[in-house]
Amino acid sequence: xxxxxxxEKHDTAAxxxxxxxxxxxxxVLRVSPATAGDERxxxxxxxxxxxxxxxxxxxxxxxxxxxxxxxxxxxxDSVLGRHPDRTLxxxxxxxxxxxxxGLPLAVxxxxxxxxxxxxxxxxxxxxxxxxxxxxxxxxxxxxxxxxLDNLHAVVIDNASREQLLVSVAGGLALAGLRPVAxxxxxxxVERPFEQVKLDLNHLDVGAVLxxxxxxxxxxxxxxxxxxxxxxxxxxTLPGWTVHVPGHPDEAETLLREAYRADGRxxxxxxxxxxxxxxxxxxxxxxxxxxxxxxxxxxMGGPVLAATRDLDVxxxxxxxxxxxxxxxxxGTLGAPAVVLVEPYLAGTSVPAVASALSDLPHRVLGLGVxxxxxxxxxxxxxxxxxHGLDAKGLxxxxxxxxxxx
Numbered sequence: 210x211x212x213x214x215x216x217e218k219h220d221t222a223a224x225x226x227x228x229x230x231x232x233x234x235x236x237v238l239r240v241s242p243a244t245a246g247d248e249r250x251x252x253x254x255x256x257x258x259x260x261x262x263x264x265x266x267x268x269x270x271x272x273x274x275x276x277x278x279x280x281x282x283x284x285x286d287s288v289l290g291r292h293p294d295r296t297l298x299x300x301x302x303x304x305x306x307x308x309x310x311g312l313p314l315a316v317x318x319x320x321x322x323x324x325x326x327x328x329x330x331x332x333x334x335x336x337x338x339x340x341x342x343x344x345x346x347x348x349x350x351x352x353x354x355x356x357l358d359n360l361h362a363v364v365i366d367n368a369s370r371e372q373l374l375v376s377v378a379g380g381l382a383l384a385g386l387r388p389v390a391x392x393x394x395x396x397x398v399e400r401p402f403e404q405v406k407l408d409l410n411h412l413d414v415g416a417v418l419x420x421x422x423x424x425x426x427x428x429x430x431x432x433x434x435x436x437x438x439x440x441x442x443x444x445t446l447p448g449w450t451v452h453v454p455g456h457p458d459e460a461e462t463l464l465r466e467a468y469r470a471d472g473r474x475x476x477x478x479x480x481x482x483x484x485x486x487x488x489x490x491x492x493x494x495x496x497x498x499x500x501x502x503x504x505x506x507x508m509g510g511p512v513l514a515a516t517r518d519l520d521v522x523x524x525x526x527x528x529x530x531x532x533x534x535x536x537x538x539g540t541l542g543a544p545a546v547v548l549v550e551p552y553l554a555g556t557s558v559p560a561v562a563s564a565l566s567d568l569p570h571r572v573l574g575l576g577v578x579x580x581x582x583x584x585x586x587x588x589x590x591x592x593x594x595h596g597l598d599a600k601g602l603x604x605x606x607x608x609x610x611x612x613x
Contacts, residue, residue, distance in 0.1 A: 213262045213282035222260030230267045256311020257336040258292045273300030283429035285586025291430040306433030309342030319360040375401040378416045379408030394420035394436035423479035425591035437577035450474045451530035453506035458486035483510040491533040497521040500545035500610045508549045515602035534564030544570035573609045
């Protein structure tokens with residue numbers, strides 16, 4: 210385990226599972242590197258995917274992969290990240306990290322294996338906090354009724370909780386308060402989306418949701434803690450104001466504005482930031498005649514670096530909902546727009562199309578690719594891989610506008 214560094218905050222989570230994992234793989238599970246593809250093998254699901262260093266260490270010790278891979282833990286070219294990915298790590302049966310998924314998956318697998326007449330046993334390791342998840346309540350109840358005697362669960366006490374936040378915020382709003390809820394975007398928008406839809410929108414109450422993690426801030430953590438689709442998801446609900454600050458000073462200003470306002474506001478924070486703060490609202494950073502590049506939040510710096518000597522207008526905004534349509538129209542020269550957003554590519558293309566609906570125009574949406582990037586590493590490496598660094602942006606912008 211000591212060969213894996215960079216995720217020390219999860220050391221306790223890792224060491225708490227070490228003894229259980231060793232006993233399972235050394236004495237209990239009927240699986241080995243030689244039988245890892247055997248349909249009759251036993252399955253082990255690590256539902257509590259936080260701090261998988263002990264899991265990786267045991268798999269390496271048992272020969273599922275070379276121990277030298279442990280030294281690259283969390284790197285861009287490593288298969289070992291802060292949350293395990295079954296498509297990358299030999300011996301890993303499920304990708305995990307978001308709580309409450311492992312036991313229902315194990316129930317389904319145990320049910321399927323029994324239906325196929327296979328003797329395989331299914332073991333799942335879960336944290337005590339996961340027992341509060343509704344998915345686990347239903348999994349436990351169903352497993353009992355279905356008499357799944359090939360399913361075994363081990364619970365580790367880590368005293369963690371996750372999925373209460375949004376509904377509590379809705380309750381606080383019903384009591385007349387102005388709630389501010391803050392956690393990773395994956396657990397604030399994506400996972401509790403039904404709660405956002407019903408306990409905020411459907412109840413017609415206001416709240417401020419402040420996310421962290423953004424699209425790839427936690428690159429070494431893998432997909433479970435990345436949320437490039439959060440803004441697009443909120444676009445399916447009416448009445449949301451969405452701020453994407455590009456600097457900590459902007460974040461403070463926008464958060465204070467959001468708290469003083471009514472209604473529903475999403476503030477999307479990121480460790481990626483421009484070198485300078487800009488005024489709130491929408492600002493022209495440079496003017497040109499061949500097209501307009503709209504830079505959202507932390508994309509301001511990379512866009513300016515990419516277009517330094519290009520004949521384009523650069524329009525910066527930290528507020529994307531409502532979209533600054535009037536400002537875009539007021540600064541538009543040539544009817545060609547490149548939209549650069551730090552989340553899912555094309556998210557605001559419909560907003561641009563609506564703003565320019567009476568004008569012939571072309572629009573290119575740049576952002577995080579829809580296809581999953583199955584890499585760990587750093588935010589800078591992910592930014593470059595998505596073509597959102599200065600070099601990648603210059604290439605895409607120049608090609609679209611016909612610039613050299």
